[in-house]
Amino acid sequence: xxxxxxxxxxxxxxxxLTTAVTAKASSSADVxxxxxxxxxxxxxxxxxxxxxxxxxxxxxxxxxKPAKPFDDLTVLDATRRTDAKSYTVVNKYVPKPGENxxxxxxxxxxxxxxxxxxxxxxxxxxxxETGAVVYDPSVCxxxxxxxxxxxxxxxxxxxxxxxxxxxMKCTLCYxxxxxxxxPGCVEACPKEALQFGKRRELLNIAWDRVTANPDKYVxxxxxxxxxxxxxxxxxxxxxxxxxxxxxxxLGTTSAPELTSGALAAVPAVAGIWPVLLTGIYxxxxxxxxxxxxxxxxxxxxxxxxxxxxAEAKLAEExxxxxxxxxxxxxxxxxxxxxxxxxxxxxxxxx
Amino acid sequence: MSTENTKNGSLxxxxxxxxxxxxxxxxxxxxxxFTMGLGAVTNLSDNNPWGIWIGFDLLCGVALAxxxxxxxxxxxxxxFKRFHAAVRPAILTAFLGYALVVFALNYDVGRPWRLPYPIxxxxxxxxxxxxxxxxxxxxxxxxxxxxxxxxxxxxxxLDKYRGILVKLTMGLTIxxxxxxxxHQSSLGALYLIVPSKLHPLWYTPYLPVMFFMSSMFAxxxxxxxxxxxxxxxxxxxxxxxxxxxxxxxxxxxxxxxAWIMAGYLAMKLLGLSMDNRWHYLFTGYGAWWLxxxxxxxxxxxxxxxxxxxxxxxxxVRLAAPWTVVGIMLNRFDVSLIAxxxxxxxxxxxxxxxxxxxxxxxxxxxxxxxxxxxxxRMPIFYAHPAYKDSSH
Numbered sequence: 001x002x003x004x005x006x007x008x009x010x011x012x013x014x015x016x017l018t019t020a021v022t023a024k025a026s027s028s029a030d031v032x033x034x035x036x037x038x039x040x041x042x043x044x045x046x047x048x049x050x051x052x053x054x055x056x057x058x059x060x061x062x063x064x065k066p067a068k069p070f071d072d073l074t075v076l077d078a079t080r081r082t083d084a085k086s087y088t089v090v091n092k093y094v095p096k097p098g099e100n101x102x103x104x105x106x107x108x109x110x111x112x113x114x115x116x117x118x119x120x121x122x123x124x125x126x127x128x129e130t131g132a133v134v135y136d137p138s139v140c141x142x143x144x145x146x147x148x149x150x151x152x153x154x155x156x157x158x159x160x161x162x163x164x165x166x167x168m169k170c171t172l173c174y175x176x177x178x179x180x181x182x183p184g185c186v187e188a189c190p191k192e193a194l195q196f197g198k199r200r201e202l203l204n205i206a207w208d209r210v211t212a213n214p215d216k217y218v219x220x221x222x223x224x225x226x227x228x229x230x231x232x233x234x235x236x237x238x239x240x241x242x243x244x245x246x247x248x249x250l251g252t253t254s255a256p257e258l259t260s261g262a263l264a265a266v267p268a269v270a271g272i273w274p275v276l277l278t279g280i281y282x283x284x285x286x287x288x289x290x291x292x293x294x295x296x297x298x299x300x301x302x303x304x305x306x307x308x309x310a311e312a313k314l315a316e317e318x319x320x321x322x323x324x325x326x327x328x329x330x331x332x333x334x335x336x337x338x339x340x341x342x343x344x345x346x347x348x349x350x
Numbered sequence: 351m352s353t354e355n356t357k358n359g360s361l362x363x364x365x366x367x368x369x370x371x372x373x374x375x376x377x378x379x380x381x382x383x384f385t386m387g388l389g390a391v392t393n394l395s396d397n398n399p400w401g402i403w404i405g406f407d408l409l410c411g412v413a414l415a416x417x418x419x420x421x422x423x424x425x426x427x428x429x430f431k432r433f434h435a436a437v438r439p440a441i442l443t444a445f446l447g448y449a450l451v452v453f454a455l456n457y458d459v460g461r462p463w464r465l466p467y468p469i470x471x472x473x474x475x476x477x478x479x480x481x482x483x484x485x486x487x488x489x490x491x492x493x494x495x496x497x498x499x500x501x502x503x504x505x506x507x508l509d510k511y512r513g514i515l516v517k518l519t520m521g522l523t524i525x526x527x528x529x530x531x532x533h534q535s536s537l538g539a540l541y542l543i544v545p546s547k548l549h550p551l552w553y554t555p556y557l558p559v560m561f562f563m564s565s566m567f568a569x570x571x572x573x574x575x576x577x578x579x580x581x582x583x584x585x586x587x588x589x590x591x592x593x594x595x596x597x598x599x600x601x602x603x604x605x606x607x608a609w610i611m612a613g614y615l616a617m618k619l620l621g622l623s624m625d626n627r628w629h630y631l632f633t634g635y636g637a638w639w640l641x642x643x644x645x646x647x648x649x650x651x652x653x654x655x656x657x658x659x660x661x662x663x664x665x666v667r668l669a670a671p672w673t674v675v676g677i678m679l680n681r682f683d684v685s686l687i688a689x690x691x692x693x694x695x696x697x698x699x700x701x702x703x704x705x706x707x708x709x710x711x712x713x714x715x716x717x718x719x720x721x722x723x724x725x726r727m728p729i730f731y732a733h734p735a736y737k738d739s740s741h
Contacts, residue, residue, distance in 0.1 A: 083396055115543055121468040121480035139472050142460020144399035145479045149543045156396040157460070159389030165460040247546055255543050259478050262539035262558050266481060266532060273528045277427050281520070284429030 037112070038131030038177070039199035039231035040186060041206050042105055044244060045216060046193035049076055049090055049103035056188030057088045057107075060173060079245070082106060083156040087170040088185055095243040102237060104244040105185070105194070108133060108154045108170035109223060110231035115255030116146035116155060124167075131199065131231035132172035140167060151227050151250055172231070199231055206235050222246060228254025369714050376711025379704045383457055391704030397690060398699035400458075405685035406709050407454035409537055410678045411447055412486070413561075416569030417576070418444025418493055419523075419530040424606075426523045433599045435592035438500055438729045439580060440573050445493040446716050452490060454712045478539045485533035492526050503736055504727040512736075534565035541684055549688035551630050551639040554621035557684075563614045567607040568677040574600050574607075574670035584724055589731035597663060604654045604666040607673065611651035618643055635688065642683055646676025 055070035057063070064085050068075055076092040088107035095102060114133045117125035122139045125146065142165055147155045158165040173183035181187070186194040195202065203224060210217035215238075222241050223230035227250050234246070242248050383391050394401050421440035424430045456462035469487055474480045495515060502512040538561025545553050554560070577600065581588070588596075622628055630636050650672040657665030686699060701709075724730060 081396065118476045119479065119543055121474040121477040121483055122464075122472045123474040139464070139467055140461070141464040141467055143458075143479060144394075144460070145477070145540070147396065147399035148540075148547075151544070151546050153397055157394075157399060158387075159392075159394060160387045161460075162383075162385050162387040163461070165387065250546050253545075256476060258542050258545065259476075259539060261555070262478060262536065262542055263476070263481065265535075265558070269531050270528055273531060274524055277423075277524045277527055281427045281429075284427070288429065 034112075034127075034129055035200065037129055037199045037231060038172075038196065039110070039202050039233060040131075040172070040183065041195045041197070041202040042232065042234045043193050043195075043209070044102055044104050044234065044236040046191045047090070047103040047105060048191055048193075049073065049092055049101070050190065051075070051090055052188045052190060053105060053185035053194065054086065054088055054090060056184040057170075058086065060176065060184035061087060061171075063087070076103075080106075081156075082108075082154055082169065084158045084160075084166075084168040087168065091245060093244050095239055102244060104234075104236075104246070106152075106154075107185070107232070108172070109152050110170075110172055111227055111255070112229040112231065113227075113254035113256050115149040115151055115227065118256040118259065119145045119149035121145070128174065130172065130174060130177045132174040132177060133231075134171055134174050135167055135169065137166040142167075149255060151247070151255070199233070202233055206233055210235050225252040226250045228252065228257070369718060372707070372710050372714045375707045376714070379707045379711070380457070382704065383708070388458075388460070391702065391708075393699060393702040393705065395697075395699070397693060397697050400685060401699055402686070402701045402705050402709055403454055403458040405682050406678070407458075407712055408451055409681035409685055411451040411454070412534065412537060413565045413568045413677050413681060414572050414674060415444040415447025415451070416530065416534060416565040417573040418447075418496075418569070419526045420566055420569035421573055422496065422523045423527050424602075426520060427527070430602065432595050433602070435589070435595060435730075435732070436573065436577065436599050438497075439576065439724070440569075441493060441496045442500070442720065442723060442729055443572065443576055445490075445497045446720055448486065448490045448493055450712050450716045451486065453715070454708070457708055478536050478542070482533050482536045482540065485529045485536065489526065489529040489533065492522050492529065496522050496526070500723075500727045500729055503733040530565070531562060535559065535562040537561050538684070541689075544689070547690055547692075548684065549630075549635050549691040550625070550627050551622075551635055552684050552688040554625065556617055556621050560614065560617055560621075563610060563617060564677055564680060567610045567614065567673060570603040570607040570610075571670045571673040571677075574603050574666065575674055578667050578670065580724070580730065584730055587724060587730040591732060592730055600663060600666055601658055601661065604669065605658045607669075608651050608654035608658060611647055611654070611673070615643070615647055615651065618647075635691065638683070638687070642676065642679050646672065646679050650676060 051070045051073065058066070058070070066085065076090065079091050080086075080089045082089055088105060090103050090105050092101045092103055110127075110131050110133045112127065114125060114127055116135075117123070117127060117133065121143065122141055124136045124140045125133055126136075127133050142157075144155075144157055144167070146167060147153075147157060155167045155169045157167055173181070173185075176183060182196050183194075186196045195205070197205075203221060206221045206224075210219055210221065218236050218238055218240055220235075220241070222234040222236070223232055234241070236244055236246075240248065379391050388394055392401055392403075417440040421433070422437050425434045425437050452465075455465065459465060465483075468474060468477075468480055468483050495518065499512050499515050502508045502515070535558035538557035538559075541548050541553065541557055542555070577596065581596070622631075631640065650669040653665050653669035653672065656662065657669060690698060728736075
């Protein structure tokens with residue numbers, strides 16, 4: 001498929017997503033709301049590591065030709081991950097030395113509640129009813145938080161493009177699904193290790209198969225509950241999924257649930273802070289005001305006390321002065337009287 | 351850093367020469383980045399999509415610019431009015447810090463001209479990064495408005511606009527605290543989505559609270575540290591009011607930082623206990639965790655406390671840059687060192703020369719713009735015409 005054609009379909013998908021088939025990526029109700037969601041079942045015990053799926057993926061998605069051809073199986077000697085030029089890779093694992101190798105195909109697991117979609121701040125990712133999680137490069141800013149968030153390390157980036165780098169990942173061949181075709185890898189698999197269908201039907205098939213062969217299979221369907229469930233389901237031969245490089249400790253909490261608490265705190269902070277801060281401001285202002293008033297009152301009291309003291313002292317001084325004056329007057333009068341008496345005596349003498 | 355070393359008219363001071371070299375190297379890497387792509391200048395990979403341009407430029411930049419909201423809140427809301435001479439330098443530092451964060455993001459994101467998309471075109475409201483982006487965008491505007499009076503006083507003749515802005519001080523301060531609470535904590539919340547990638551000693555549901563608390567003492571420490579530096583190089587620009595309260599402010603902030611750091615330590619221990627992660631302490635990552643928490647939180651916290659009690663300003667001034675380094679260490683741990691801890695060493699990230707050059711370039715631009723502004727505008731002193739204004 002030509003890239004332009006592919007992008008055109010993606011664009012059309014974008015439009016159709018806004019209508020009836022819209023599936024929001026990040027509310028748990030939507031899982032129940034997608035009873036017919038599509039998916040793929042991968043049976044690692046059937047995979048022979050032929051890399052035909054890789055070749056088909058490369059072809060239908062118009063990806064650049066790799067350095068080594070797809071029929072070169074020495075590529076399997078190194079453990080690889082998806083990158084901007086390959087949406088899917090097959091890795092070889094040897095659970096126990098000397099035993100036959102087991103192969104695992106890696107690609108986007110098309111989560112029911114995708115971490116990438118939850119993390120994207122421009123809603124470039126969408127979970128569709130086909131099962132596919134699709135990406136819209138026309139809005140992507142290139143922050144790469146989707147790559148940080150993905151628990152399976154799937155999205156890759158075109159680091160070598162200066163002006164139009166895109167996030168690159170498996171689309172579950174969404175454009176082909178819309179045309180009624182199978183995903184390229186599923187169609188190419190010669191051993192029926194891959195099976196496309198409705199997720200709930202695939203789950204039944206998977207459980208039937210593992211319970212019917214308890215000695216062969218790990219009694220677990222990987223993707224049934226991991227990270228809230230994925231459209232891509234895997235079953236594996238014993239001893240474990242970990243032996244195939246799969247993280248068995250991811251838990252069942254979906255990505256949106258991991259961040260919902262923090263997001264819920266936003267309105268609380270935005271609501272409580274202004275009230276609290278204005279309150280603190282009012283309290284500190286009131287304290288200032290009270291301090292000011294107390295200061296004023298203290299000053300007034302001090303002034304009043306000082307003037308009262310001064311008045312008392314003045315009164316005392318006045319009384320003292322009065323007494324002194326009286327005494328002086330008395331003395332003067334006495335002196336005058338004595339002088340007068342002397343004069344009269346002298347007169348008599350004369 | 352030398353300031354106005356133009357006595358002999360020479361621009362070739364050691365500081366200017368080093369800054370010039372960094373700027374020249376930065377311009378070369380800038381051209382490479384925008385002509386050859388991220389791959390040509392960075393060590394970023396599909397497993398390590400975020401490097402030091404996020405870990406240092408964004409996470410450290412935002413945490414260390416927290417002095418803006420802490421100082422303005424202390425002065426205008428909590429009633430430490432006598433510190434108002436310290437508000438302008440803190441606001442300027444914060445404004446430049448945030449402006450540079452946004453500037454640096456233009457290097458990191460694939461298509462920087464689309465940075466307005468999440469706000470104006472298509473909002474991914476389920477994303478913590480959306481919250482970060484929105485808050486940083488609004489807060490940058492708030493900081494610009496808080497800084498603007500200084501520029502208007504410098505320009506002169508625009509008293510009408512200055513008057514309006516001064517009246518908005520209280521509202522802007524409260525808005526600043528709300529926005530800072532939200533995005534400082536959200537930077538921690540970014541990592542809530544990766545329990546499988548971040549080492550259990552650093553991954554805790556308290557990440558947002560821890561990022562917020564640590565931003566507070568980061569901000570206080572930056573104000574103390576930046577004040578000490580400014581005193582050395584811009585002393586001639588400072589007025590009596592600034593100098594009179596300068597020691598008091600450093601002691602008060604030391605006390606505040608010591609308390610918040612003690613709370614933060616309690617939070618760290620609570621995180622360990624809640625999920626029973628004590629056994630990880632006896633691993634290599636455990637030793638590193640203790641190095642961070644004991645060496646760069648507990649010890650500087652103790653220094654602050656003793657420095658405050660004994661009125662020992664030397665100890666306070668030692669604790670400030672120590673705490674700042676501790677914050678950077680914490681942000682590096684969460685975003686780079688403890689992130690992807692389960693990958694093999696060949697798959698781990700180490701910054702390239704190009705990434706380091708751009709980070710140095712951004713810091714240098716910040717220092718130069720800061721110097722340019724404080725040598726011209728009324729930042730460390732009150733403009734003579736507006737001396738009685740409380741802003």
